[in-house]
Structures are given as structure tokens and as C-alpha cells.
Amino acid sequence: MTEPSRVCLVVDDSRLVRKVARRILESRGFAVEEAEDGKVALESCQRHLPGCVLLDWNMPVMNGIEFLKALRSQFGPDEPPVLFCTTENDISFIEQAIEHGAQEFIMKPFDEEILVGKFTQVGLL
Amino acid sequence: MDDLLAEFLTETTENLAELDVALVRLERNPDDGETLSLIFRLVHTIKGTCGFLGLPRLEKVAHAAENVLGKVRDGVLGVTPDLVSTVLAAIDQIKFIVASLGTTGAEPTGDDAELILRLDAVSNGRAVPPAAAPSPAAPPVAEVPAAVPAPSVPPIAAVPAEQPRPAPESAVEAPQSNQTIRLGVDVLEELMTLVSELVLTRNQLLQLARSRESAAFSVPLQRLSHITTDLQEGVMKTRMQPIGNAWGKLPRLVRDLTLELDKRIELVMRGAETELDRQVLELIKDPLTHMVRNSADHGLETPAERRAAGKPETGHITLNAFHEGGHIVIEVGDDGRGLPVDKIRAKIIAKGLATEAELAGMTDNQILRFIFRPGFSTAATITAVSGRGVGMDVVKTNVERIGGTIELASTVGQGTTFTIKIPLTLAIVSALIVEAGGERFAIPQLSVVELVRAGTEAAADAAEGEPVLQMINSTPVLRLRDRLLPLVNLADLLRLRADEARASASRRHIVVAQVGASLLGIVVDRVFDTEEIVVKPVAPIMRHVTMFSGNTILGDGSVIMILDPNGIARATGIAGSADGRSAGGPPAVAKAGRREERAAMLLFRAGGAEPKVVPLGLVARLEEIGADQIEAGADQVVTQYRGRLMPLIAMSGTLDLTRPRQTVLVFADAERRLGYDRCMGLVVDEIIDVVEDSLAIQLSTNRPGILGKAVIAGRATDIIDTGYWLTRAFADWFDAGEGGPGGNARLLIVEDSAFFRQMLEPSLIAAGYDVTAVGSAAEALALADAGARFNAIVSDIEMPDMDGLAFVARLRAGGPWMDLPIIALTGMTSPAQVEAGRAAGFTDYVRKFEREPLLASLRQCLAVSAEHRLHA
Numbered sequence: 001m002t003e004p005s006r007v008c009l010v011v012d013d014s015r016l017v018r019k020v021a022r023r024i025l026e027s028r029g030f031a032v033e034e035a036e037d038g039k040v041a042l043e044s045c046q047r048h049l050p051g052c053v054l055l056d057w058n059m060p061v062m063n064g065i066e067f068l069k070a071l072r073s074q075f076g077p078d079e080p081p082v083l084f085c086t087t088e089n090d091i092s093f094i095e096q097a098i099e100h101g102a103q104e105f106i107m108k109p110f111d112e113e114i115l116v117g118k119f120t121q122v123g124l125l
Numbered sequence: 126m127d128d129l130l131a132e133f134l135t136e137t138t139e140n141l142a143e144l145d146v147a148l149v150r151l152e153r154n155p156d157d158g159e160t161l162s163l164i165f166r167l168v169h170t171i172k173g174t175c176g177f178l179g180l181p182r183l184e185k186v187a188h189a190a191e192n193v194l195g196k197v198r199d200g201v202l203g204v205t206p207d208l209v210s211t212v213l214a215a216i217d218q219i220k221f222i223v224a225s226l227g228t229t230g231a232e233p234t235g236d237d238a239e240l241i242l243r244l245d246a247v248s249n250g251r252a253v254p255p256a257a258a259p260s261p262a263a264p265p266v267a268e269v270p271a272a273v274p275a276p277s278v279p280p281i282a283a284v285p286a287e288q289p290r291p292a293p294e295s296a297v298e299a300p301q302s303n304q305t306i307r308l309g310v311d312v313l314e315e316l317m318t319l320v321s322e323l324v325l326t327r328n329q330l331l332q333l334a335r336s337r338e339s340a341a342f343s344v345p346l347q348r349l350s351h352i353t354t355d356l357q358e359g360v361m362k363t364r365m366q367p368i369g370n371a372w373g374k375l376p377r378l379v380r381d382l383t384l385e386l387d388k389r390i391e392l393v394m395r396g397a398e399t400e401l402d403r404q405v406l407e408l409i410k411d412p413l414t415h416m417v418r419n420s421a422d423h424g425l426e427t428p429a430e431r432r433a434a435g436k437p438e439t440g441h442i443t444l445n446a447f448h449e450g451g452h453i454v455i456e457v458g459d460d461g462r463g464l465p466v467d468k469i470r471a472k473i474i475a476k477g478l479a480t481e482a483e484l485a486g487m488t489d490n491q492i493l494r495f496i497f498r499p500g501f502s503t504a505a506t507i508t509a510v511s512g513r514g515v516g517m518d519v520v521k522t523n524v525e526r527i528g529g530t531i532e533l534a535s536t537v538g539q540g541t542t543f544t545i546k547i548p549l550t551l552a553i554v555s556a557l558i559v560e561a562g563g564e565r566f567a568i569p570q571l572s573v574v575e576l577v578r579a580g581t582e583a584a585a586d587a588a589e590g591e592p593v594l595q596m597i598n599s600t601p602v603l604r605l606r607d608r609l610l611p612l613v614n615l616a617d618l619l620r621l622r623a624d625e626a627r628a629s630a631s632r633r634h635i636v637v638a639q640v641g642a643s644l645l646g647i648v649v650d651r652v653f654d655t656e657e658i659v660v661k662p663v664a665p666i667m668r669h670v671t672m673f674s675g676n677t678i679l680g681d682g683s684v685i686m687i688l689d690p691n692g693i694a695r696a697t698g699i700a701g702s703a704d705g706r707s708a709g710g711p712p713a714v715a716k717a718g719r720r721e722e723r724a725a726m727l728l729f730r731a732g733g734a735e736p737k738v739v740p741l742g743l744v745a746r747l748e749e750i751g752a753d754q755i756e757a758g759a760d761q762v763v764t765q766y767r768g769r770l771m772p773l774i775a776m777s778g779t780l781d782l783t784r785p786r787q788t789v790l791v792f793a794d795a796e797r798r799l800g801y802d803r804c805m806g807l808v809v810d811e812i813i814d815v816v817e818d819s820l821a822i823q824l825s826t827n828r829p830g831i832l833g834k835a836v837i838a839g840r841a842t843d844i845i846d847t848g849y850w851l852t853r854a855f856a857d858w859f860d861a862g863e864g865g866p867g868g869n870a871r872l873l874i875v876e877d878s879a880f881f882r883q884m885l886e887p888s889l890i891a892a893g894y895d896v897t898a899v900g901s902a903a904e905a906l907a908l909a910d911a912g913a914r915f916n917a918i919v920s921d922i923e924m925p926d927m928d929g930l931a932f933v934a935r936l937r938a939g940g941p942w943m944d945l946p947i948i949a950l951t952g953m954t955s956p957a958q959v960e961a962g963r964a965a966g967f968t969d970y971v972r973k974f975e976r977e978p979l980l981a982s983l984r985q986c987l988a989v990s991a992e993h994r995l996h997a
Binding site: 013014015016017019020058059060087108109110111 | 129132133135136163165166169170172173174175176177178
């Protein structure tokens with residue numbers, strides 16, 4: 001088993017985005033778990049709480065905000081840290097996400113520099 | 126194609142197919158919020174993902190469409206046919222761009238300014254400007270049932286007519302140049318087999334065409350040849366996997382080792398994408414893991430040591446893979462302390478692997494290569510990490526088994542790099558082509574140790590060390606340097622008509638092959654070249670003939686069999702096979718449950734008509750010594766032998782000096798490097814035969830010099846006690862080296878055969894050990910429970926009830942004997958068995974009857990465990 005703190009759960013409905021995130025994070029020593037929507041992500045957290053979560057907001061079944069609310073209500077206000085992904089179209093979501101307990105937001109599309117920078121900022125790297 | 130782009134195309138194609146259906150549904154039910162958010166999300170995803178790949182044209186179109194849909198979602202805009210049409214036009218344009226990406230890997234040139242203008246207009250609630258492109262007709266869209274995608278209304282002329290519109294149900298299977306499918310390995314294997322078949326047929330055709338000089342055939346044949354080669358490469362490619370797959374567990378392993386060893390280690394992996402055949406990949410996994418372990422354990426220093434040496438505290442282990450020719454090269458390197466040449470040199474001498482003089486003529490690298498010798502380990506202490514008794518020799522064996530080579534380069538203070546070179550595939554191997562009885566055969570190069578041309582005793586000149594073929598009655602043996610090797614005549618074995626001229630030639634070609642831990646000489650008529658052959662499995666009808674491992678077709682079209690030296694050894698019983706062909710053993714003995722021990726034995730007569738027998742492995746040489754060379758002294762008879770005096774002992778008690786020639790069994794002690802170098806000759810009346818038989822022993826120990834009787838080939842035969850005869854020549858034969866090498870270490874022998882106990886005990890006692898012998902694992906365990914203490918255990922493998930493997934596994938599991946050196950003693954030493962034994966916990970493996978290797982192994986194990994105790 002990898003240390004729990006080094007597991008990052010990537011929640012995004014796009015396989016491509018998950019793949020990009022996986023590559024970057026694995027190159028930095030994270031073990032990556034994937035979920036294609038908030039519901040799957042929540043189930044994954046209930047089985048095994050990851051060290052951190054990279055979270056998309058627009059997903060079928062359970063979107064990012066709903067997932068975040070559920071995660072914080074079930075596992076407490078701070079752990080695991082959540083980095084919220086969004087686009088320039090939805091600035092309003094950033095406020096909402098931070099309010100519901102996300103540690104940081106990341107604008108899509110991200111690249112290695114952006115992602116690593118944000119992860120470093122919140123002390124995960 | 127870049128796999129991110131491939132992933133994008135697959136994902137986007139799926140999303141687009143879903144969008145078509147959803148948009149139609151939305152137009153019918155403008156208030157369907159769920160469908161609306163689905164559409165929004167799909168367009169959003171397309172837009173979001175283009176950004177990751179840098180596709181500006183696609184992103185702009187998707188972005189404009191998303192803006193429109195966002196306003197619909199927010200209730201700013203209502204769903205109108207115009208709006209839906211404009212969005213559909215955008216989706217069609219996205220499809221067009223995606224299609225182009227799929228074929229060319231790049232966005233098509235051109236721009237979508239007009240489309241974006243229309244989308245922006247819709248978004249801002251203005252009327253759609255008069256479009257240059259025909260406005261898509263809404264009514265047909267509305268009439269289409271929801272489950273079927275809207276017919277392709279071509280609002281944008283640029284959409285290629287032949288571009289298939291993926292139906293939602295088949296979106297995943299939609300023809301797309303970059304899609305992947307899963308299929309079973311067996312399908313690939315089958316393809317590979319068929320292609321090999323094709324290659325062989327092609328080769329035959331080429332051979333035919335060459336002799337016919339037919340121009341009409343040559344052109345299509347050339348083409349067939351090229352296609353076949355391409356096809357072969359293509360199919361080989363499907364079996365390829367990145368070597369990174371074999372490295373997956375290493376980062377974790379290294380991480381754990383850093384904690385365990387209290388070292389700081391960084392693992393660097395380069396060329397993980399380098400591909401090789403999956404079969405080879407599987408086989409290389411374990412050796413690589415072992416080498417990385419070794420580097421971490423032995424190669425790299427502790428942080429304190431590194432600091433003292435002026436190096437960064439963190440050591441590096443670097444894996445590097447790349448292709449070179451038809452091989453894959455894998456380097457495993459560390460920036461650690463390097464291999465200590467001086468220590469290795471000292472150890473080589475201490476172990477008697479080479480003399481000081483021999484080493485003087487060697488380069489450092491040649492000396493370092495001794496670490497690949499069995500049982501060689503440079504670590505002062507045996508750690509849990511690198512395991513017990515498993516060293517670089519095992520790695521080397523594994524690498525060589527798949528046709529690879531291993532090299533090493535080391536600089537003291539700077540580190541060590543091992544370079545493994547392995548073929549990309551095992552489907553084609555290098556083989557030696559030989560001929561026997563007019564037929565050709567292939568022997569895999571891997572099992573060939575050396576090629577020897579040996580003459581009979583008469584033909585051989587007296588040059589020392591020249592291999593000599595000795596016929597002992599009808600049984601030939603090869604005297605090669607200091608060993609007697611069993612010989613198999615291939616033509617005889619396969620019952621082929623022997624080539625008279627060659628069979629009677631004074632010198633024969635002998636292929637010395639490795640069979641497990643021992644060597645076997647295969648006599649052949651001719652030796653041709655080595656050739657790359659395509660290995661084909663043996664047809665089921667011949668599969669029971671274990672002498673063949675497969676067949677192949679040579680360039681000239683002839684089908685030849687590939688020999689399996691292991692199978693040959695089994696067929697002749699030389700490897701001490703476990704199959705119970707009881708050759709003449711009385712049934713009563715077999716019924717008594719006595720396990721049969723098969724061994725090659727030298728049968729002779731001495732001092733009586735009754736035949737006597739000695740295990741062939743104990744005899745160094747057979748000599749005929751002329752009476753003129755024998756000098757009878759006051760109390761000893763000696764002969765000049767190889768530049769020194771060799772005492773002769775007559776088994777019959779007194780030497781009949783009137784005989785013109787004496788038949789002598791020469792026993793030599795190989796420990797000349799430890800300062801003693803002796804041999805003695807046992808004079809016998811005549812050599813009868815070399816037999817391979819099971820030993821069914823009835824003991825009778827009341828006669829000096831005789832261990833007991835066995836029934837050999839249906840006759841009662843005396844088994845001689847070599848220890849007794851050796852000490853007759855030299856009273857101190859076993860005592861050399863200060864009180865004997867054993868130094869009173871306590872040994873436990875676990876052996877169900879009384880014969881072997883009887884044989885082992887005296888020579889081990891003579892070697893200075895304090896010996897206890899028991900007949901079963903249960904008795905040994907009882908001793909352990911009773912608190913008995915030993916320094917080492919020598920155990921048989923094949924025993925009734927609890928066998929050696931179970932016994933050693935039990936000991937290793939815990940208890941007072943957990944860390945004792947345990948040496949396996951067995952007649953069966955195939956590499957697989959050796960591996961199984963090591964895995965179970967045996968420290969070393971020694972073949973039965975081979976006294977010298979056993980003593981050497983004991984010395985080494987006891988020395989290592991003494992060092993271990995010192996450090997503990």
C-alpha cells in the first residue's frame with residue numbers, strides 16, 4: 001500500500017483530463033485514483049480516504065459542489081485537502097467552492113507548471 | 126499518434142454522438158432541464174479538454190457554443206429552432222475539425238469566424254445574421270425519432286460526405302484510426318505461430334526459386350518476401366510491451382529498502398517505454414528486481430559513509446533501457462562504493478576458485494566477473510534483503526537462460542553498472558547445427574558449454590590436460606581436465622545408422638552440454654555452424670520423446686529436430702532421473718519402500734571375482750600404468766605421475782608386480798590451492814563397466830574398506846569405502862590444513878538412505894567434523910526440540926514422509942536452527958530444482974557423491990555464518 005497522504009483522487013468526467021492529471025501527479029510521486037463523477041468519488045472516499053482530491057465541478061450524477069459538501073460533512077472540514085478545477089466561464093463557482101471547504105482552485109486547462117504550483121502552494125508537494 | 130490526442134478523439138467522438146441525440150430531444154422538449162445540462166456539460170467538456178492539447182480552432186467554436194448554451198441554462202435565452210440549428214452547425218463544425226485531427230493529427234487550416242459570429246449573435250439575443258451557409262432545416266430534425274441521430278444536414282459544405290456519422294449505440298466502435306481494442310494474448314500467440322509458419326514457407330519458396338532461375342516467379346516472390354517480413358515485424362510488435370511494465374514495483378521496493386537499510390536512495394528510470402517481447406519481459410522481471418535489491422543493499426553506502434567520501438547523502442540507482450540491434454540493453458547502475466577488487470581477489474583465492482598466479486594474469490574486470498560464480502557473495506554479512514545464498518550467479522543464470530548476456534563495469538568509489546543484453550524475442554534462438562548418423566540436429570547455443578575434439582587414449586598425445594575419450598567396455602567417458610564426464614553417442618542413442626568412417630575415426634567431436642548442475646558430453650559426427658532458428662513446438666505425436674525440445678526448418682528447407690540436452694540426460698539416466706526404471710533391483714527391496722538412488726558407478730574387479738563399485742564422481746582418472754614406471758619402496762609402492770610421486774595401493778592387499786600394466790583408479794584431492802595437492806592410485810584387477818543404476822543396499826560393515834553391498838545389474842556388488850583407501854595412502858589425507866578444515870564444527874546429516882549416511886559420515890569425520898547422522902526429518906526435528914546444537918546441516922531432498930524442502934522450510938520458519946547453513950544433497954540438480962531448493966531456504970546445493978564440492982560448500986557456509994555471528 002502506498003502511504004495514504006500520497007494518494008490523489010482525480011474526479012473529472014473527462015478521461016483525457018484524468019489522464020493528464022494522472023501523468024503529472026504520478027511523475028511527482030503520487031498514486032492516482034480516478035472517479036468519473038461525484039458519486040463514484042464519494043464511494044471511493046468511503047472505502048479509502050485519499051490524501052488529496054483534484055475536483056472538477058461540472059459532472060453528471062453528482063457535481064463538484066455537491067461532492068464537496070458531502071465530503072466535508074462526512075469527513076470533517078479540513079481533510080483531505082481539495083483542489084477545485086474550473087474555467088474562466090464559471091468564476092462564481094470558485095467562491096462557492098472555497099466557501100464549502102476547497103483549499104485552492106485551478107483554472108482549466110492546467111499544465112504541469114500550474115498543477116504542480118498549486119499543489120506546492122497548499123503544501124502537498 | 127500521441128496517446129493524449131487519441132484519448133481526446135475517442136472521448137470527443139463519444140460526446141458528439143451523445144450531443145446529436147440530446148439536442149434533438151431538447152428541441153422537442155425545450156423545458157427538459159436535464160437534457161439541457163447534459164448538452165451544456167458535453168460542450169463544456171469538449172471545450173475544456175481542447176485546452177489541454179492546444180487546439181485553438183476547436184476551442185473557439187466550442188467556447189462560442191458553450192456561451193449560447195450557458196445562457197439557455199441560465200434562462201436568459203429560450204430554446205428556438207434557430208438557436209438549436211446554430212448550435213448543431215457548431216457541432217457539425219466540431220465534428221469536421223475532429224475528423225481532420227483523426228486523419229492528419231492537426232487542425233485543418235481555415236477559420237470559423239462566420240460561425241462564431243452567428244453563435245455570438247444568438248448568445249446576445251440578436252437575430253441570426255443572414256448566413257452564407259444554408260440555414261439548417263429545422264422540421265426534418267424534429268421529425269426524427271429521438272433514438273436515431275439527426276440526419277446529417279450539411280449546413281457546412283466542408284463536412285466530408287463520406288464522413289460517417291457515428292450512431293450513439295456504436296460510438297465506441299465508430300471507425301476511428303486511433304481506437305484501441307482489447308484482445309487475448311492467445312490470439313496474438315496464434316498469429317505469431319502462423320507468421321512463423323509463413324516465414325518458413327517463404328524461405329522454402331526462395332530456396333526453390335533460386336535453383337529454378339524462373340523470372341516469372343521471382344517478382345511476386347520478392348513481393349511476398351517483403352510482405353512476409355513486414356507482417357512478421359507487425360505481429361512481433363503486437364507482442365511488445367514497454368519494459369516499464371517490469372519496473373512498476375521497483376519504486377515501491379526501493380522506498381521500502383531505504384527504510385529497512387536506513388539509506389537514502391533515489392531510483393531513476395530511463396527508457397521505460399522501450400519495448401520487448403512480453404515473454405522475455407516476464408522472465409527478466411525477477412533478475413531485475415534482484416539486481417536493484419543488490420544495488421541498494423551492497424552497492425550503495427550509508428548516508429554517513431557517503432558524507433565521509435564527499436558524496437551527496439542520497440545514492441542513486443539508475444535503470445536505463447534502450448534498443449540496440451535486435452537486442453534490448455538494460456543497465457542497472459548505482460553511484461555507490463564500487464566493487465572492491467582486492468576483497469574479491471582475496472575471496473577467490475580463499476575459495477580456491479583460482480590461484481594467485483592465474484589472477485595475476487587477469488584484468489580487474491575478469492576478476493570482478495567472479496561474482497557471477499555460484500555461491501560468491503561479497504557482502505561481509507548476509508542481510509535479510511539480499512537473501513541467503515542467492516547471488517549474482519542466479520541472475521546470470523536467469524539472463525543466460527533467455528539467451529542474454531550480462532556484463533559489469535565498476536569503479537571503486539564511483540559505483541557499479543551491470544549491463545544486460547537480451548534478445549527481443551525467444552521465438553528465434555541461436556543454435557549449433559551438428560550431424561550424427563547422417564542426420565542434422567540443432568542444439569540451443571545456451572546449453573552448449575564447449576566443443577571438444579577428443580581422441581582415444583592411443584591417439585591422444587601425452588600432452589597434459591588434453592581431453593581423452595576412454596572406452597570402459599562399451600561405455601565411453603570423456604576425461605576433460607580434472608573430470609570424467611559421461612558421454613552419449615547421439616547416433617547410438619537415436620538408433621541411427623552410424624557413419625562408419627567417422628565412428629571409427631581416432632578423434633571425435635564432442636559437444637559438452639550443461640545439464641542442470643552437471644556436464645554431459647554428446648558425441649556427434651560433424652559440427653556445422655551456428656544458425657538463427659525459428660523454434661517450432663514438437664508435434665503432439667512426438668511430444669513424449671523428451672530428447673527433442675522442438676523442431677525447425679533450415680534455410681535449405683530441411684526440417685531438423687532441436688535437441689534438449691536435459692531430455693537426453695534423462696533418456697540415458699545420467700542426470701540421476703527420478704523415474705523408477707528399476708534395472709534389476711530385486712522386487713523385495715522395492716516393496717520395502719526403499720527409495721532408489723540412481724548414480725553413475727564404476728564397476729571393477731579387485732582381489733576376488735566379486736565385482737566392486739565406486740561412484741564415478743569420486744574418481745578423478747583411470748590410468749594404465751606400466752610396470753617399468755612403478756617403484757616399490759620399503760613400505761610404499763609409488764609411481765611418477767604428472768611430475769610427482771603417487772602412492773599406489775592395491776585393493777587386493779598386495780601388488781602383483783609381475784603384471785606388465787596396472788589398472789589404476791586415481792583419486793585426487795582438488796584442494797591444491799589450500800596448500801595440499803595429493804593423489805593416490807588404487808590398483809584394481811580390471812575395469813568392468815560404467816553403469817547407471819539404482820542402488821539397493823544391504824549393509825555389511827564388518828569388512829575394512831567396504832561400505833556394504835548393493836545389487837548392481839542383478840549382482841551383489843561391494844561398494845568400496847573410498848575414505849578408508851585414501852587414508853591407507855596418506856594417514857593424514859583428510860587432516861590437512863591445521864586440524865582438518867572442519868575444525869570440530871558440529872554437523873547434522875539428515876539422509877534416509879543408510880548407504881549415503883555410511884558414505885558421508887566417515888569422510889566428514891575424517892575432514893574434522895563432529896558428525897551426527899539421522900535417517901529422517903522427523904528425527905532431526907526431534908533433536909532440535911531436545912535442544913541439540915549444530916553448526917550446519919547436510920540434508921537429503923528426496924525423503925519419505927517429510928522431504929528436504931518441507932524440512933528446511935520448517936527450520937527456516939523459526940526456532941533455534943533458523944539461521945543454520947543447510948546444504949541440500951541430491952542426485953537431482955535441474956536448475957528448477959535448485960531454485961526451488963533455494964526458495965525453500967537451502968543455503969547451497971551439492972550433488973551426491975561429490976565429496977569435494979560438499980567439503981568446499983561446508984567450509985564456505987561455516988565461514989560465512991561465523992562472519993555473520995561476529996557482526997551480529
